[in-house]
Amino acid sequence: MKENIPVKFFQFNELTLEIHPEVYDPAEDSFLLINAISIKKSDAVLEIGAGCGLIALECARIGSNVVCTDINPYSVELTKRNYMRNKNLIEGNFEVRKGDLFKPIRKNEVFDVIIFNPPYLPTNKNEMVGGLGWFDIATNGGVNGIKITSRFIKQLSKHLNKNGRAYFIFSSQSNHKTLETIIKNNNFNYKVIMKSRFEEETIFVYCLTKK
Numbered sequence: 001m002k003e004n005i006p007v008k009f010f011q012f013n014e015l016t017l018e019i020h021p022e023v024y025d026p027a028e029d030s031f032l033l034i035n036a037i038s039i040k041k042s043d044a045v046l047e048i049g050a051g052c053g054l055i056a057l058e059c060a061r062i063g064s065n066v067v068c069t070d071i072n073p074y075s076v077e078l079t080k081r082n083y084m085r086n087k088n089l090i091e092g093n094f095e096v097r098k099g100d101l102f103k104p105i106r107k108n109e110v111f112d113v114i115i116f117n118p119p120y121l122p123t124n125k126n127e128m129v130g131g132l133g134w135f136d137i138a139t140n141g142g143v144n145g146i147k148i149t150s151r152f153i154k155q156l157s158k159h160l161n162k163n164g165r166a167y168f169i170f171s172s173q174s175n176h177k178t179l180e181t182i183i184k185n186n187n188f189n190y191k192v193i194m195k196s197r198f199e200e201e202t203i204f205v206y207c208l209t210k211k
Helices: 028-036 054-061 073-083 134-139 145-160 176-183
Strands: 008-012 016-019 044-048 064-069 094-096 111-116 160-171 188-198 201-210
Touching: 016 054, 016 073, 028 044, 028 054, 028 188, 044 054, 044 188, 054 064, 054 073, 054 094, 054 111, 064 073, 073 094, 073 145, 111 145, 145 160, 145 176, 145 188, 145 201, 176 188
Parallel strands: 044 064, 044 111, 064 094, 111 160
Antiparallel strands: 008 016, 160 201, 188 201
16 A cells, blocks of 8 residues: 555654554543553453554553454554564554454454444434545444444454453443443443543443453
8 A cells, every 4th residue: 555645743642553544543531441441461351443553562562462353454454564663562462453343353263351442323324424434433433323333332342251351432422321231131240440521421341241
C-alpha cells in the first residue's frame, strides 16, 4: 500500500506510533481502556480491532504474549510497521493477523485476556462518513450501537481461558439493559470497572469473566 500521505506520529509512554487516515486514531476511549485493563507478564493476550497497535504493543512492551487482529488492511500494515519501529522495547511475543473478530483465531486457541474497543456508536445510513469505508467500520455499531459488541460476546467463550478476563468499551448512547441481557444469556459475569464522561456521552469499560 504505497501512498503519498504525510507520515504522522504520536508518543505513548515509551512507544512511538505512526497513525494513518484510514485507521481509527487513539482517542479518549482508547486511553480509558488501556488504563482499565489488568495484565501480567507472560499473559496470553488477544486484542481485536488493533487500530494502530497502541494497546497490543503496550501489552507486549510489559511482557505479555500478544496476538492482535483487525479487519482493516491499513490497520494490519500500520500495526506491523509500529511493531518494527518499537521492536527494541517489546518483551513479549507479538503477532498481527487480518480478519473479522475471532475469524483469524485458531479453533483451540485461548487467551488469558481479550481486549476489544468495538464500534459502539448508534449509527444510521445518513451518518456514514463514506470514502473508503474503513472509518465507518471502526465506529458504526449499527442502529442500536450493540451490533458488533453482541457478535463479540457470543463468540467470546470458546477463546477465553476459564479464569480469563475480557475487556470492552460501551457508550451511554447505547442500551445497557440490552447489553447486560446479552452478557447474562452467554453465561458471563460482568463489572463496569472504569468510566469517564466525554462531551455528550459517558464511556464505560466492562470486564467479563466466565461463570
